[in-house]
Amino acid sequence: MASANAKAEPLTNGKLKLMICDDSNIIRRKIERELQIERLQVIATAANGKQAVEAFRKEPADVVTMDITMPEMDGIECVENLVKIKPDVLILVISALSDKATAIEALKKGANGFLCKPFTDRQLTEALEELLRGAGNDD
Amino acid sequence: MGILDLGRYKGIVFAITGFLVFMAIIMAVNHGKAGQFSDNVAGVRFLENRAQQPHAVYDASVQLAQRLQNGEKIDETLESLRKAAAAFDNSLNSLANGGMITDSTGDILVLPSMTEPAAVEQLKGASKLWDGYKAKLDPILRFSGSPYVTTQPAPAPAPAANGKNAAAPVAAAPVSTVQLSPRGRRLQGALNDLTQYGNTAHGQLSTVLASLSNQVEAHSRKQTDTLRYIQIGGMVAALLLLGAIFLFFARNLRKEEASSNRQRKETQDILRTVNEGLFLLDKDLKLGSERSMALNAIFRREDFLDLTFDKLLKDIVPEKTLRTAMDYVALLWGERVNEKLVKTINPLNEVEVHFDNPAGGFDTHFLEFDFNRVKSEGSLSHLLVTVNDVTKRVMLSRELQESQEKAQAQLDLLLRILHVEPDSLTSFLTDADVSLKMVNSILKEPAREESAFRAKIDGIYRQVHAVKGEAAALGLKTVEQRAHAFEESLNDLKGRQSLSGSDFLPLVVKLDDLFNHLAQVREMLSRLVDLHHAIATKRTAGGEVGAEKVDQWLAGQDQTQITKALVAPADLGETTGAVGGLERTLEDLAARVASSQSKQVNLRCAGLDGVPEAYRRAVKDITIQLVRNAVVHGIEEPGERAKVNKAAAGALAVEFTPRGSDGFELIVQDDGRGLQLERIKEVAVERGLITPAQAAMLDPRQTMALIFRPGFSTADRVTTDAGRGAGMDLVRILVAELGGRVGLASAGGKFSKFKIWLPATQSAVAA
Structure with missing residues (x-):
């Protein structure tokens, strides 16, 4: 599935790679700290879409959490770029539920799920687990 | 679904396959049996044919004897006897050898009926007869050469006596000179012997063969019958099988139909009954x-x-x-x-x-x-x-939320009232009552023309805006929100192309709402005052601890203030009380607006207790407006101020100074960013107050004057704090109504200063 230019080595410990993309470093740290899924390991964090795409080009993650409203490049454009680089990437959009249409726009570009801000660690864990489970079902 | 996964069709596929296999077996048997028919026919023909052979042998032997008698040549006849005998011998051997025969086309056929015991017995008898026959034939067939000698012309004696059945001896020709040689005579004897034997035997042999032929025919008939039985049996079985299949499937079909009908009905019942x-x-x-x-x-x-x-x-x-x-x-x-x-x-x-x-x-x-x-x-x-x-659910939750909000608002209102100077509140309530009554009378004024409608809107607007400003200054949020909503409706009317009397009807509802709400505030205030009197009475009577507790509860954290506020009405005079109220009101307003704008401000008031009664209301409206504007538009955020080396808190001064016979001077000054002339021009152009060309022509004085034009506001969004664009317009009108003047000075980045001159009043002059 993955395009040829984006095939990076899997982690030696067999875990899936996670990239966190959010302009708030509080949220970034919250996600890192509260991540309770053994299978995932954070390999990169990005404060805007541009950084995310650059980091992703160097080493594509398997799973990405994505904010929508960010400077430089917003989440919608970023999702579009990431999916182009690696079509089977799993993207969880994490944003405030002020405008459903915007969230739907991000999903149209290829994101796989949505988690509403603010979220608890349990909601985050459940959403990421569901994201990984959904991917398993599709195979 | 795999090709062998037949599902519900398994039964029918097996049944049809079984039926076809059965039919194929019947056909195969049929075919095999039918194949034997031709064999049998050939066999019958063979046997009928061979049944003639003993006659041929006998005839040939008789003919030979005749010829010998007549002295004719015997070679050919002897040869045909040989052939006939050989042919019959061959046939008999074939039949005895398991019924293997050769048909007319040369194919070898087997007649199974020849192996039946009766046939074998008969063939054995025939062989025995034929063996006897052959024994007698043998010397004749071995004969060769001529049986005659020629003795001319001696007359031949009569030949030996003929057999009984021998042809009548023919009188020897008188000229015959041929006589039988001794071998000839022996041949003649053997022939006689043969014909005698053959006379009975050939008939028997023929009979045997004919009988065998009959047997084959009978066998064939039997086979035909068998075949017919098989066919009939097959047909009957096929019909039975078909019937069984049909019955089985009809039953299954009915069962399935009934079950699917039941399922359909259940589904329909569910779909008919389910609430979703x-x-x-x-x-x-x-x-x-x-x-x-x-x-x-x-x-x-x-x-x-x-x-x-x-x-x-x-x-x-x-x-x-x-x-x-x-x-x-x-x-x-x-x-x-x-x-x-x-x-x-x-x-x-x-x-x-x-x-x-x-x-x-x-x-x-x-x-x-x-x-x-x-x-x-x-x-x-x-x-x-x-x-x-989910209408009910949503409505219920909304009602719940509304009632919660309402309860919260009443609580807030109550707490707010506890924090407001009773005088300020009473004064506000009186002013607001007057304003709203004026709105009511404006609404009732007859109007027909568009300009009259517009004038009505402007008049109402000024009144409502003043109520809103004062309510905001006192922190009466619920009143402020209602007045704001009223303003929104007025704005909506202003934006319309044309107006009619009925457009004003919704305003009556809004006005009513405001009246009712203010009545609630008044009610609440009077209860509090009653409560205070009750407590005060008890306290003077003996200083009950319980009363103090109530007092503390009412006061919350700010106990001194509430005590002061509740005690105030009895102690303070009308004028000073009201103005002292204004100062506090302005301080509250400045603090509140500043906090909502994330700004800091220090307000300094001077001379407000010297405002004459005639100007009290106007000064209050004007200062509220200017203080609010100064905090919203003039004073910068602390970060911005730090950049230009200003103190984090902005300085705002309100001064009221009597100038004797020259009347009064009201100054409102802040150390903020000053009037931003370019921004004012942009906004004026955006609002359609002037054209871009006009904007380019304006000098600073003319530009500043723009802020007094109706519909001007530089705040980007309409909030309750600012942005409506009516504020400065209102100030100008209020001042003009009192016969005063407004002056404005500003330096970019440094300050803005509003200087308002009001004429001397009767009472003021008198004082």
């Missing part, structure tokens, strides 16, 4: 034919045939919601999205819909849609849509 609206959506977003009856009630329609999802929603939800909903449904049809992780952004989760009411207008309902993917054989075949009318 249920239907399936296919890939073209068309509604499936099976759906629950509840849909009719939910969507108020009977006809769902060939309906698509967007058509179902088109008339009942706004365009934008419909678009978002269609996008959402399209997402669910895609492969990427995780169904469970997008439930929260379902735009139809709790959607407001409008149904036309036949009696006019429309009914508002709230519907809740839920979408679930239906997979069949691993791929997405449909979306199951569940719809519920």
